[in-house]
Amino acid sequence: MIRFVLSRVAQTLAVLFIASLIIFALMRMIPGDPVLMLLGDDYTEDAYQQLRARLGLDRSIVHQYVFWLRNVLQGDLGDSLLQHERVSRLVWEAFVPTLTLVVASLVVGVLIAVPSGVVAAQRKDSAWDWGSMGFAIFVYSMPAFWKGIILIWIFSVHLRWFPAMGYVPPWVDLWDGLWKLALPAITLGTFFSGLVARIIRSSLLEVLEQDYIKAARAKGVRQAALVYRHALANALIPVVTIIGLQFGALLGGAVLTETVFAIPGMGRLTVNAILNRDYSVVQGTILAGVFLVVLVNLAVDVTYAFLNPKIRVA
Amino acid sequence: MTAETILDVRDLTVDFHLDGTVLRAVDGISLSVRRGEIVGLVGESGAGKSLTSEAILRLIRCPPGRITGEVRFRGRNLLDLDEDALSRIRGREIAMIFQNPAGSLNPVFRVGAQLHEAMALHLDEPRPALRARVVDILARVGIPAPRTRARDYPHQFSGGMAQRVMVGMGMSCVPALLIADEPTTALDVTIQAQVLALIRQLARETGAAVLLVSHDLGIISQMCDRVIVMYAGRIVEQASIATVFGAPAHPYTRALVDCLPRVDGVERLGTIGGVMPGLRALPPGCRFHPRCPIAEPRCSVDVPALRALTPDHRAACHLARPGA
Amino acid sequence: MSRPLDADGLTLPGAVAGSAPATARDGLRRRWWRFARNRGAVFGLAVCVAVVLLSVLAPVISPYDPLAQGAGPALQPPSMAHWAGTDSFGRDMLSRIIYGARIALAVGLVSVLLALVIGVALGLVAGYYGGVLDIVIMRVMDGLFAFPIIILAIAMMAIMGFGVTNVIIAVGVGFIAPFARVTRADVLAVKEEPYIEAARLAGVSGRAIILRHVLPNVAAPIIVQAALRVSGAIITEAGLSFLGLGPPPPTPVWGSMIAEGRNFIVMAPHVSTIPGVALMITIVGLNLLGDGLRDTLDPRLRR
Numbered sequence: 001m002i003r004f005v006l007s008r009v010a011q012t013l014a015v016l017f018i019a020s021l022i023i024f025a026l027m028r029m030i031p032g033d034p035v036l037m038l039l040g041d042d043y044t045e046d047a048y049q050q051l052r053a054r055l056g057l058d059r060s061i062v063h064q065y066v067f068w069l070r071n072v073l074q075g076d077l078g079d080s081l082l083q084h085e086r087v088s089r090l091v092w093e094a095f096v097p098t099l100t101l102v103v104a105s106l107v108v109g110v111l112i113a114v115p116s117g118v119v120a121a122q123r124k125d126s127a128w129d130w131g132s133m134g135f136a137i138f139v140y141s142m143p144a145f146w147k148g149i150i151l152i153w154i155f156s157v158h159l160r161w162f163p164a165m166g167y168v169p170p171w172v173d174l175w176d177g178l179w180k181l182a183l184p185a186i187t188l189g190t191f192f193s194g195l196v197a198r199i200i201r202s203s204l205l206e207v208l209e210q211d212y213i214k215a216a217r218a219k220g221v222r223q224a225a226l227v228y229r230h231a232l233a234n235a236l237i238p239v240v241t242i243i244g245l246q247f248g249a250l251l252g253g254a255v256l257t258e259t260v261f262a263i264p265g266m267g268r269l270t271v272n273a274i275l276n277r278d279y280s281v282v283q284g285t286i287l288a289g290v291f292l293v294v295l296v297n298l299a300v301d302v303t304y305a306f307l308n309p310k311i312r313v314a
Numbered sequence: 315m316t317a318e319t320i321l322d323v324r325d326l327t328v329d330f331h332l333d334g335t336v337l338r339a340v341d342g343i344s345l346s347v348r349r350g351e352i353v354g355l356v357g358e359s360g361a362g363k364s365l366t367s368e369a370i371l372r373l374i375r376c377p378p379g380r381i382t383g384e385v386r387f388r389g390r391n392l393l394d395l396d397e398d399a400l401s402r403i404r405g406r407e408i409a410m411i412f413q414n415p416a417g418s419l420n421p422v423f424r425v426g427a428q429l430h431e432a433m434a435l436h437l438d439e440p441r442p443a444l445r446a447r448v449v450d451i452l453a454r455v456g457i458p459a460p461r462t463r464a465r466d467y468p469h470q471f472s473g474g475m476a477q478r479v480m481v482g483m484g485m486s487c488v489p490a491l492l493i494a495d496e497p498t499t500a501l502d503v504t505i506q507a508q509v510l511a512l513i514r515q516l517a518r519e520t521g522a523a524v525l526l527v528s529h530d531l532g533i534i535s536q537m538c539d540r541v542i543v544m545y546a547g548r549i550v551e552q553a554s555i556a557t558v559f560g561a562p563a564h565p566y567t568r569a570l571v572d573c574l575p576r577v578d579g580v581e582r583l584g585t586i587g588g589v590m591p592g593l594r595a596l597p598p599g600c601r602f603h604p605r606c607p608i609a610e611p612r613c614s615v616d617v618p619a620l621r622a623l624t625p626d627h628r629a630a631c632h633l634a635r636p637g638a
Numbered sequence: 639m640s641r642p643l644d645a646d647g648l649t650l651p652g653a654v655a656g657s658a659p660a661t662a663r664d665g666l667r668r669r670w671w672r673f674a675r676n677r678g679a680v681f682g683l684a685v686c687v688a689v690v691l692l693s694v695l696a697p698v699i700s701p702y703d704p705l706a707q708g709a710g711p712a713l714q715p716p717s718m719a720h721w722a723g724t725d726s727f728g729r730d731m732l733s734r735i736i737y738g739a740r741i742a743l744a745v746g747l748v749s750v751l752l753a754l755v756i757g758v759a760l761g762l763v764a765g766y767y768g769g770v771l772d773i774v775i776m777r778v779m780d781g782l783f784a785f786p787i788i789i790l791a792i793a794m795m796a797i798m799g800f801g802v803t804n805v806i807i808a809v810g811v812g813f814i815a816p817f818a819r820v821t822r823a824d825v826l827a828v829k830e831e832p833y834i835e836a837a838r839l840a841g842v843s844g845r846a847i848i849l850r851h852v853l854p855n856v857a858a859p860i861i862v863q864a865a866l867r868v869s870g871a872i873i874t875e876a877g878l879s880f881l882g883l884g885p886p887p888p889t890p891v892w893g894s895m896i897a898e899g900r901n902f903i904v905m906a907p908h909v910s911t912i913p914g915v916a917l918m919i920t921i922v923g924l925n926l927l928g929d930g931l932r933d934t935l936d937p938r939l940r941r
Binding site: 023031143145157249259274275297 | 792796883903907921
Binding site: 210215216221310 | 371401405409410412417419422423432436466468470483
């Protein structure tokens with residue numbers, strides 16, 4: 001187990017290194033001279049050369065990368081052109097609402113997916129199966145941003161059950177926070193549930209055919225315990241992997257969802273930065289997003305190993 | 315001599331409804347098991363013997379399966395019970411072990427916990443007592459260092475060890491009947507003998523009857539008091555072990571016996587020509603007649619009934635004569 | 639464990655369904671029947687054919703010029719004159735949706751094709767030659783895989799600027815890594831087959847072996863992957879357009895039509911909802927088709 005974790009940590013570092021190279025390369029590909037942009041109206045030939053040297057842009061590309069990486073590792077992502085604020089601070093402030101949304105969506109998704117996947121598997125080919133799998137494909141295929149608009153139209157405009165937009169951290173005001181988070185979390189959570197319900201159904205169907213289920217039934221385990229304890233404990237293992245594989249998609253969905261619901265998260269920060277050519281902010285949000293995805297994947301792999309005795313106790 | 319009959323199966327039939335057709339995998343089987351007896355159920359793979367044993371505990375998924383007939387266990391028809399009542403009998407009064415020991419244990423639970431669960435389901439004993447019994451059982455079935463091994467996971471057990479655990483689990487609630495479905499088929503020959511000895515020993519100690527399902531007449535001959543021979547979903551012969559080997563009445567049984575290597579040095583290892591018919595193409599009359607060396611014209615028309623040749627010997631063959 | 643019940647190949651209900659491997663010997667006809675029995679897949683195919691027809695025939699069948707402002711009064715709900723109503727510029731929504739299908743389909747197909755060509759080539763090389771080449775390629779793919787598709791696409795759009803071609807590139811880049819991974823994994827399996835060994839011993843060049851012997855044998859999972867990715871590409875494109883990072887206005891794009899309609903959700907909900915329905919039907923169709931193809935071509939993935 002320890003060896004497995006160490007090797008996954010090493011792999012994670014390698015992936016982060018490659019990803020950092022890709023981001024660095026992307027940032028060099030931006031059209032226009034960053035020094036000119038930074039100087040703006042203060043341009044003089046002297047100032048230009050000075051700033052260029054200070055930013056290390058007169059050195060070799062390898063040197064530039066090392067210089068850049070050192071800053072990034074120290075948490076120095078530069079300054080926002082537009083908001084005159086440290087990028088690291090902007091990113092962190094936008095990061096929290098996005099992560100809140102993602103976590104809430106995970107919870108909503110699992111709460112919907114587990115029962116519907118289990119029902120579908122237990123009553124394979126019944127109306128329940130067709131219904132819940134049809135629903136799964138349906139919500140999975142609805143683009144998050146459009147689903148959000150439809151939900152607003154129904155639940156905010158017509159029924160007036162939930163607010164259409166806004167964000168309050170749930171730890172500041174629990175009820176108001178959750179109330180405002182409800183529609184966004186349903187929007188993104190149903191996407192995730194569609195995916196997970198299908199996985200749970202298929203993996204449960206496979207597990208229910210295994211000999212140990214028959215053996216457990218033969219020793220007198222009742223149907224409910226058989227499905228929810230013996231079978232689900234095995235069937236949920238692949239779901240953990242799916243969370244890892246789909247976390248990127250979930251984060252991407254969050255970016256779009258928060259735009260619909262005016263949540264001041266990473267999506268809004270990034271899009272505004274792009275429209276304003278505020279590239280150091282773009283770089284910061286992408287770095288943070290990739291870092292999060294990679295870390296979650298590491299956590300998922302370790303969890304997977306922990307849940308699967310064949311790896312944990314090798 | 316005649317102990318109480320604990321299991322009495324009457325006219326048991328297992329059908330599968332697949333793609334609009336009905337396939338009869340087990341066709342009107344009747345058998346009984348007396349207390350403390352070891353009965354063998356033998357036949358080629360596909361003869362329906364595993365399905366028969368699973369049908370007794372209703373482990374076959376229905377639909378597509380359909381079980382009819384009667385399975386009387388201590389007077390109660392198991393086919394009439396609801397799931398709840400049945401689950402009180404499964405593991406408590408009738409235990410079952412399977413062909414694939416490594417796959418019979420749930421991979422995500424500790425071996426000890428699975429043993430514990432088997433007892434906790436049926437026995438009203440406090441946890442510490444059960445925990446002590448888990449270790450006790452592991453030791454009894456010959457698992458070294460039982461205290462530590464109880465905390466291991468199934469993949470850390472070899473096939474033979476896993477099957478010992480399954481035997482121990484099966485016997486943990488002192489059932490009246492143990493159904494062992496090909497318990498040693500997946501194991502090495504040396505391990506086979508150990509597991510069989512363990513089954514016999516525990517059965518003797520607890521007084522449990524055993525229904526041993528196997529395709530291997532050799533194993534049956536070492537273990538059983540009585541033998542039931544199945545062919546293509548029907549019973550063809552049923553007799554004491556001595557009769558089966560000394561004076562088999564059905565040509566199929568005779569052929570099976572001839573296939574066994576003899577220890578007396580007389581080499582007459584035979585084979586049976588042809589293959590057992592599939593369920594979709596069952597022949598009329600006696601199902602064995604296409605392969606039967608002594609078949610007569612009526613064998614392909616009339617279904618032979620299972621007739622008593624002597625009180626303890628029955629055969630389903632038109633040509634069977636007592637002591638033939 | 640599957641336990642055959644009889645010689646006819648009937649398997650017990652206790653056996654894992656679909657464990658019979660489909661080999662290349664399976665006739666096309668048989669595969670087609672297996673596909674046709676899957677009602678969802680047939681529905682998906684029908685939807686896809688309809689979308690393709692719509693986009694090909696767009697100039698013929700769309701009732702108005704999709705760019706013409708004032709084709710009717712602004713923000714009209716659906717009527718006989720404008721089946722899908724009009725938007726805030728008085729443009730005919732139905733015409734814009736029909737033309738939008740063109741862009742969605744073009745972006746979906748071309749970007750996946752782009753990713754497929756690059757990804758499969760990388761995967762073949764990495765898997766077949768192995769060694770340092772494999773390590774380098776696959777590590778880069780791992781790095782690329784760490785980027786959420788939409789975030790990578792957003793970054794690419796920021797650099798390259800807006801426009802249909804750039805959308806195609808931005809979306810396509812994100813799909814390279816999955817294709818490379820799938821291809822490599824299958825190449826590794828196929829590589830050990832005796833016929834590959836035989837070809838190698840016969841002195842056939844590496845390139846010829848890859849193209850003539852390896853590629854055909856890994857084609858099925860790649861096709862499946864492609865079918866499943868097209869819907870992802872279309873969703874990503876719609877997301878970019880929704881964020882205002884897609885093809886610039888007044889190009890008729892579903893994503894930006896939905897975004898525009900947000901402002902009129904109370905008084906004219908059709909502006910946002912109808913393009914969304916078009917988008918969703920397309921995605922459902924593609925997903926069902928992809929699932930059906932997966933079940934037909936790649937039984938290992940079938941459950």
